Amino acid sequence: MAVLEVKNIGKHFGSTNVLDDVSFTLEEGKALAIIGSSGSGKTTLLRCLNFLETPDSGSITVKGETLFDADHPIEGQEKDLRTKRLHFGMVFQAFHLFPQYTALENVTLAEKLLAKERPDFKQKKKEIYGEIEAHGKELLNRMGLAERMEHYPHQLSGGQQQRVAIARALALQPDILCFDEPTSALDPELTGEVLKVIRGLAEQHMTMIIVTHEMAFARDVADQIIFMDEGVIVEQGDPKQVIDHPREERTRQFLTKY
Amino acid sequence: MFFSVTQSLLGGLWTTFQIFLFTLLFALPLGLILAFGAMSRWKILRGLVGTLVWIIRGTPLMLQLIIIFYGPGLWLSHNIWSGSEAGRITATVVAFSINYACYFSVIFRGGIEGVPVGQREAGEVLGMTKSQIFFKVTLLQMVKRVVPPMSNEIITLVKDTSLARIIAAYELTFAGYSFMKSSGITWPLFYTGVFYLLFVGILTLLFRYIEQKLSYFR
Numbered sequence: 001m002a003v004l005e006v007k008n009i010g011k012h013f014g015s016t017n018v019l020d021d022v023s024f025t026l027e028e029g030k031a032l033a034i035i036g037s038s039g040s041g042k043t044t045l046l047r048c049l050n051f052l053e054t055p056d057s058g059s060i061t062v063k064g065e066t067l068f069d070a071d072h073p074i075e076g077q078e079k080d081l082r083t084k085r086l087h088f089g090m091v092f093q094a095f096h097l098f099p100q101y102t103a104l105e106n107v108t109l110a111e112k113l114l115a116k117e118r119p120d121f122k123q124k125k126k127e128i129y130g131e132i133e134a135h136g137k138e139l140l141n142r143m144g145l146a147e148r149m150e151h152y153p154h155q156l157s158g159g160q161q162q163r164v165a166i167a168r169a170l171a172l173q174p175d176i177l178c179f180d181e182p183t184s185a186l187d188p189e190l191t192g193e194v195l196k197v198i199r200g201l202a203e204q205h206m207t208m209i210i211v212t213h214e215m216a217f218a219r220d221v222a223d224q225i226i227f228m229d230e231g232v233i234v235e236q237g238d239p240k241q242v243i244d245h246p247r248e249e250r251t252r253q254f255l256t257k258y
Numbered sequence: 259m260f261f262s263v264t265q266s267l268l269g270g271l272w273t274t275f276q277i278f279l280f281t282l283l284f285a286l287p288l289g290l291i292l293a294f295g296a297m298s299r300w301k302i303l304r305g306l307v308g309t310l311v312w313i314i315r316g317t318p319l320m321l322q323l324i325i326i327f328y329g330p331g332l333w334l335s336h337n338i339w340s341g342s343e344a345g346r347i348t349a350t351v352v353a354f355s356i357n358y359a360c361y362f363s364v365i366f367r368g369g370i371e372g373v374p375v376g377q378r379e380a381g382e383v384l385g386m387t388k389s390q391i392f393f394k395v396t397l398l399q400m401v402k403r404v405v406p407p408m409s410n411e412i413i414t415l416v417k418d419t420s421l422a423r424i425i426a427a428y429e430l431t432f433a434g435y436s437f438m439k440s441s442g443i444t445w446p447l448f449y450t451g452v453f454y455l456l457f458v459g460i461l462t463l464l465f466r467y468i469e470q471k472l473s474y475f476r
């Protein structure tokens with residue numbers, strides 16, 4: 001069964017149609033790569049999934065639960081919206097780590113704040129925080145950052161910062177992890193370490209949506225690929241099929257640039 | 259003579275200090291509220307705050323002080339401040355708090371808007387509430403940004419307290435001046451200057467300490 005169903009998403013800013021009738025599904029444990037030139041709507045699509053933008057039309061369903069339906073807008077309670085958001089994790093192009101917190105604190109902050117809403121928080125505060133810390137350390141370990149836990153973001157390289165950001169997004173155990181051009185802000189020699197981490201997640205069958213300009217990576221790692229242009233999905237399918245033998249002229253033109 | 263001048267100046271310093279402290283105490287939170295007003299979704303509120311800031315920043319603090327101290331007595335034919343020293347200090351604190359809150363609000367707004375949008379969005383996608391994002395993510399970054407401009411304003415406030423002399427509040431400058439008037443000696447004026455220098459010197463050290471405390475992140 002599809003873990004994510006996106007149906008007929010449309011979004012416009014002013015008179016420009018940024019997304020037009022975008023539909024796709026994603027199976028549990030699969031990685032979806034979204035490619036396309038700048039301004040094709042890829043980032044807006046991710047932002048809609050994470051409720052950073054509100055689509056004008058369409059619906060978003062995760063695990064059978066409709067999180068958003070433009071035809072039946074529910075006046076969202078903040079708490080409601082927050083719960084829906086937690087289905088998705090988001091890794092930004094520019095990392096957006098919190099500069100005043102260490103790597104570990106960045107990873108554990110949201111989890112600690114959420115724990116305050118647990119009914120047993122007051123009695124078991126120490127225990128709960130202990131578990132959260134252990135979980136955060138384990139995540140940073142998996143990111144190869146065991147030696148960097150107490151470092152502040154400005155003391156880390158771009159690649160390390162992005163790996164902390166990935167650990168931070170994983171900490172809340174989202175159903176679907178979104179990456180918005182995770183390596184575009186990195187020096188070429190640092191992209192490798194981030195891509196390696198994402199590849200590792202794909203091998204562990206983390207459900208992911210990756211907006212990227214790294215064609216070789218998308219072709220290798222993704223189970224499914226979407227090519228977008230001017231807010232519409234031009235072509236989607238198997239990555240090797242789409243990248244090596246594109247059916248559409250627009251896809252072919254785009255790929256010649258790589 | 260030196261002893262009696264010192265004693266008198268210390269008395270003036272106490273008044274100066276009270277004006278300074280209470281003005282900060284009221285103007286800081288009021289400034290933050292005005293800053294939120296200036297960034298509000300409601301156009302009317304933004305307009306009101308904008309107009310207030312324009313009027314307050316556009317007219318002399320001394321004029322505002324005169325109006326606030328003498329105005330009510332003339333309009334209501336009843337002096338709400340009472341003629342006592344405490345009444346004069348209160349009126350000064352009211353005028354100063356409004357004035358400084360307006361300046362602070364602009365600094366706060368700059369500090370809040372200076373924090374990248376990505377910080378808020380990162381908090382949002384991590385399921386934080388609006389208040390958690392403000393207190394746990396934005397606030398400290400904003401504080402770091404506002405400390406240098408705030409230290410300027412707060413040091414200016416120390417010296418602006420001397421304006422209270424216009425409504426005959428016996429603050430530091432008034433105390434020094436009164437010796438010149440009564441005894442024709444000028445050295446207490448320089449001595450008065452030393453008091454201000456020490457006051458501002460301590461504040462400068464304090465701000466340096468705060469800046470240094472916040473230098474662990476960028």
